[in-house]
Amino acid sequence: MSDLPLRPASSEDTDFDPSIASSPCDIAAVPSLLADISFLRASFDVSTNRDARLHLLDKARALVRSLETPRETMLKHVGAETACFFSLALGVDVGLFTALAKGDTPKSVNELAGTIGFDVDGLSRILRHLAAMGYIVQTGKDEYKSNNFSKAMTIPIVADGYPFYRSVCIAPMLHLHKWLATKDYATPTTGRDNPFTFGNQTSQTMFEYLAAFPPFNEQFNHHMGGYRLGRPSWFDPAVYPVSDALLGNDIKADDVLLVDIGGNMGHDLTRFRAAFPDAPGRLILQDQASVIEAGPAKALAEQGIEGMPHDFFTEQPVRGARAYYLHHILHDWPDDKCEVIVKMIKSAMVPGKSKLLINEHVIPSVGASWEATYLDLYMMILFGSRERTEQDWKGLLEGKCGLKITRIYNPGNGVEGIIECEVPV
Numbered sequence: 001m002s003d004l005p006l007r008p009a010s011s012e013d014t015d016f017d018p019s020i021a022s023s024p025c026d027i028a029a030v031p032s033l034l035a036d037i038s039f040l041r042a043s044f045d046v047s048t049n050r051d052a053r054l055h056l057l058d059k060a061r062a063l064v065r066s067l068e069t070p071r072e073t074m075l076k077h078v079g080a081e082t083a084c085f086f087s088l089a090l091g092v093d094v095g096l097f098t099a100l101a102k103g104d105t106p107k108s109v110n111e112l113a114g115t116i117g118f119d120v121d122g123l124s125r126i127l128r129h130l131a132a133m134g135y136i137v138q139t140g141k142d143e144y145k146s147n148n149f150s151k152a153m154t155i156p157i158v159a160d161g162y163p164f165y166r167s168v169c170i171a172p173m174l175h176l177h178k179w180l181a182t183k184d185y186a187t188p189t190t191g192r193d194n195p196f197t198f199g200n201q202t203s204q205t206m207f208e209y210l211a212a213f214p215p216f217n218e219q220f221n222h223h224m225g226g227y228r229l230g231r232p233s234w235f236d237p238a239v240y241p242v243s244d245a246l247l248g249n250d251i252k253a254d255d256v257l258l259v260d261i262g263g264n265m266g267h268d269l270t271r272f273r274a275a276f277p278d279a280p281g282r283l284i285l286q287d288q289a290s291v292i293e294a295g296p297a298k299a300l301a302e303q304g305i306e307g308m309p310h311d312f313f314t315e316q317p318v319r320g321a322r323a324y325y326l327h328h329i330l331h332d333w334p335d336d337k338c339e340v341i342v343k344m345i346k347s348a349m350v351p352g353k354s355k356l357l358i359n360e361h362v363i364p365s366v367g368a369s370w371e372a373t374y375l376d377l378y379m380m381i382l383f384g385s386r387e388r389t390e391q392d393w394k395g396l397l398e399g400k401c402g403l404k405i406t407r408i409y410n411p412g413n414g415v416e417g418i419i420e421c422e423v424p425v
């Protein structure tokens with residue numbers, strides 16, 4: 001199928017004067033946004049208070065959107081940000097950000113081009129755009145230095161999201177319109193026929209594809225680490241009361257306290273161990289064999305975390321644990337597959353003792369956060385799955401799986417809540 005426009009361009013099907021596109025999007029909102037920002041600045045220490053910083057950021061984003069004209073927003077979307085994204089991914093490939101950050105000194109384009117083996121003209125144009133967009137700093141003619149953003153791009157768990165999205169996730173997004181057109185605009189609902197399989201020309205699901213291409217798997221695993229950076233953990237007292245809900249004298253050293261199913265490289269269990277060094281019982285990390293074998297087994301073992309290859313579509317080998325934990329697992333799968341995953345866990349749970357803790361977004365019906373809505377769209381195109389609302393979770397976990405949701409712990413705006421379930425006694 002060609003990529004010609006599905007709808008011919010026409011300038012006659014609008015009720016609006018073109019001048020709307022060159023006027024600020026919402027100039028009337030600017031005074032009150034400025035007042036809000038000034039108030040927040042005076043009231044909070046935004047450098048140490050995460051919620052205050054996020055609140056201020058929301059207002060600052062709203063201010064930018066209000067001041068920008070539709071034309072400026074359009075150019076930013078279609079050109080400036082896409083050029084940035086692909087330049088950043090390319091920069092990661094060739095080691096640009098490591099070379100730029102070395103010694104924390106300004107570097108000439110010639111010097112950088114020599115270090116990374118790049119054409120001077122092409123590099124100078126890439127650097128000029130990244131500086132114009134604020135992702136590096138221009139210090140003089142043909143001279144640049146790092147800022148905190150580009151220094152962070154030397155850290156693999158931050159940087160690898162760029163080549164990962166470019167090489168694995170963008171083709172599905174690029175082909176979304178074509179896939180939808182061939183399906184009469186039906187929403188994808190399976191892992192085997194969706195924009196991911198279409199865009200990447202594969203019959204494999206995304207996780208099969210990653211297992212077949214270890215460099216992509218490594219980028220994905222790094223991205224999982226970067227995704228959670230700086231976020232409150234599920235065991236933060238403001239999110240879930242671990243001490244009251246899970247820990248107790250009844251747990252012996254040989255009992256299993258927590259099984260992190262699909263726990264990837266152990267990002268969550270490592271942090272849990274650091275937060276609760278004296279928690280009784282065993283901590284078990286389960287994931288696909290390819291992930292467990294590539295993971296940091298020695299470091300995990302030193303922290304008392306046991307790695308265990310396990311396919312979560314098969315019988316759960318750890319019976320009667322205090323808690324089974326799923327973080328961003330069920331959002332990868334449509335309901336019929338989630339039902340299998342959850343029922344495998346349910347049959348290993350002991351009523352009155354075991355809990356299933358699901359760490360996922362619980363999308364509110366109004367005012368969803370972009371952190372949940374962007375992932376929902378990627379879940380749709382990569383897996384034919386979704387981020388879920390409270391109603392969706394009830395339908396799946398209680399309606400289809402026969403569990404009881406004992407409580408939903410929502411740390412705010414539906415981002416990364418804990419859905420606590422038990423087997424009805």
Ligand SMILES: C[S@@+](CC[C@H](N)C(=O)[O-])C[C@H]1O[C@@H](n2cnc3c(N)ncnc32)[C@H](O)[C@@H]1O
Nearest residue numbers: 207224262263264287288291310311312327328
């Ligand atoms: C979105 S990641 C979430 C990882 C981790 N829980 C976290 O929050 O960082 C999904 C994980 O599911 C794992 N996975 C996919 N299919 C699996 C299967 N059939 N059995 C076990 N793990 C699987 C992947 O390897 C990956 O680590």
